Amino acid sequence: MTDVRPRIRLPRSASAGDSITVKTLISHDMESGQRRNSNGDIIPRQIVNRFTCEYAGVLVIDMELHGAISANPYIEFEAVVPASGDFVFTWYDDNGEVYTATESFTVS
Amino acid sequence: MFTRRETIALGAGAAAAATLPLGAFAATVDEATAAFTGGAAVAEGGVTITAPEIAENGNTVPVSISAPGATEITLLAAGNPQAEVATFRFGPGAGAALVATRIRLGRTQDIIAIAKMADGSFTSARVEVKVTIGGCGG
Numbered sequence: 408m409t410d411v412r413p414r415i416r417l418p419r420s421a422s423a424g425d426s427i428t429v430k431t432l433i434s435h436d437m438e439s440g441q442r443r444n445s446n447g448d449i450i451p452r453q454i455v456n457r458f459t460c461e462y463a464g465v466l467v468i469d470m471e472l473h474g475a476i477s478a479n480p481y482i483e484f485e486a487v488v489p490a491s492g493d494f495v496f497t498w499y500d501d502n503g504e505v506y507t508a509t510e511s512f513t514v515s
Numbered sequence: 516m517f518t519r520r521e522t523i524a525l526g527a528g529a530a531a532a533a534t535l536p537l538g539a540f541a542a543t544v545d546e547a548t549a550a551f552t553g554g555a556a557v558a559e560g561g562v563t564i565t566a567p568e569i570a571e572n573g574n575t576v577p578v579s580i581s582a583p584g585a586t587e588i589t590l591l592a593a594g595n596p597q598a599e600v601a602t603f604r605f606g607p608g609a610g611a612a613l614v615a616t617r618i619r620l621g622r623t624q625d626i627i628a629i630a631k632m633a634d635g636s637f638t639s640a641r642v643e644v645k646v647t648i649g650g651c652g653g
Contacts, residue, residue, distance in 0.1 A: 426610025439619065441596055466606025468614070475592055475600040477575040477617040477650075484603075485610030 411435055413496060413508040421488055423514040429460065429467075430483045433498050433506065439474030455480055457499040462512075463492030488514050544591050544627065547598045551589045551629055552637050562588075562630045562640035570620060573650030579615035582630035582638070588612065594624025619650035 416430040433455065440452025454474055460467040467486045486494070491513045498506040542550070548557065562582040570576040580603075582588055590600040603614050612630070620626070623646045629639040 461606075462608045465608035467608035468606060469604040470614075471602040471604075473599045473601060474597060475595050475619045477619055481615075481617050483579070483615035485613050486608055487610045 411498075411500075411504075411506055413498065413506055415494070415496060415508055415510050417494070417510060417512055421512075421514055424487070424489055425514070426485045426487050427512075428483060429486050429494070430481070431458075431460070431496055431508075432479060432481045434479050435498075435500075437472075437474070437476055437478045437480060441474060453501045455498045455500055458482055459497045460484070460486065461495045462486050462488065463490065488512060490514060542598050544593050544598045547589070547591050548627075548629060551587075551602070551631070555635075555637055557629060558636065558638040559640065561632075561638040562628050564626060564628050564640050564642045566626060566642055566644050568643075569645045569647065571647045573620040573622070573646040573648055575617045575650070576620050576644060576646070577615065577617050578626065579613070580628045581611070581613045582628070582632075583612060584632050585612035585630035586633055587631040588614065589629050590618070591627040591629070592618065592620055592624060593627060595619070595621050600626070620644055620646045621649045622646050 411434055413433045418427050421427045435455050438450055438453045442450045444450055452474060454472060456472055458470045468484050470482060472480060494510045494512060496508040565579040566576060580588055580590060587604045589602040591598045592600050600618050605612055625641050625643050627639060627641045629637055631637055
């Protein structure tokens with residue numbers, strides 16, 4: 408398993424009340440549970456099964472992921488920024504691990 | 516007469532079909548739809564799926580879905596061993612019912628997006644994506 412590393416991309420600036428495009432990517436193999444190893448045994452599923460994003464404590468998106476999401480899941484969506492605040496991103500792994508990332512955003 | 520590309524696509528499709536196990540939990544489109552809608556009628560239109568007509572690599576196919584006024588969207592792949600791809604629930608902080616991600620497609624197939632609108636009704640769209648190299652690996 409490679410290191411799990413979240414990456415977030417936000418616009419440089421926005422006005423209060425704007426809807427901005429948020430781009431997220433996390434390095435993760437997303438082992439689908441469909442593949443077999445060289446012995447013909449199924450490689451057990453290990454994916455990120457849920458992703459959430461909140462801005463200033465308000466839920467933006469709650470996503471359920473299945474094995475058909477590509478490795479290194481890329482997720483892009485729109486968030487409203489009524490005022491400056493923090494984005495909190497959370498990824499939930501099948502193995503129970505939870506990865507989080509926080510990004511501050513300032514509106515003009 | 517098959518072109519080279521068609522032959523490769525056919526071969527890849529056949530190989531994928533032959534090697535994909537039908538898991539005990541493999542959900543069909545109908546089952547996944549019923550789970551999402553609770554059996555309610557699903558209209559057509561009002562949902563836009565943007566995906567390539569031909570995907571060279573089924574391991575990572577960019578897809579974006581827009582459904583203005585939707586509170587939830589589920590994405591299904593009719594030809595994958597498990598139909599469910601993802602379900603998106605939009606919170607009060609969402610700017611639009613618009614998402615983009617990258618998905619795996621095992622072979623040429625239809626992808627289906629079903630949106631739950633704010634009034635509780637359901638609407639859907641479907642597009643075909645031709646896959647040159649399948650993305651279920653094995």
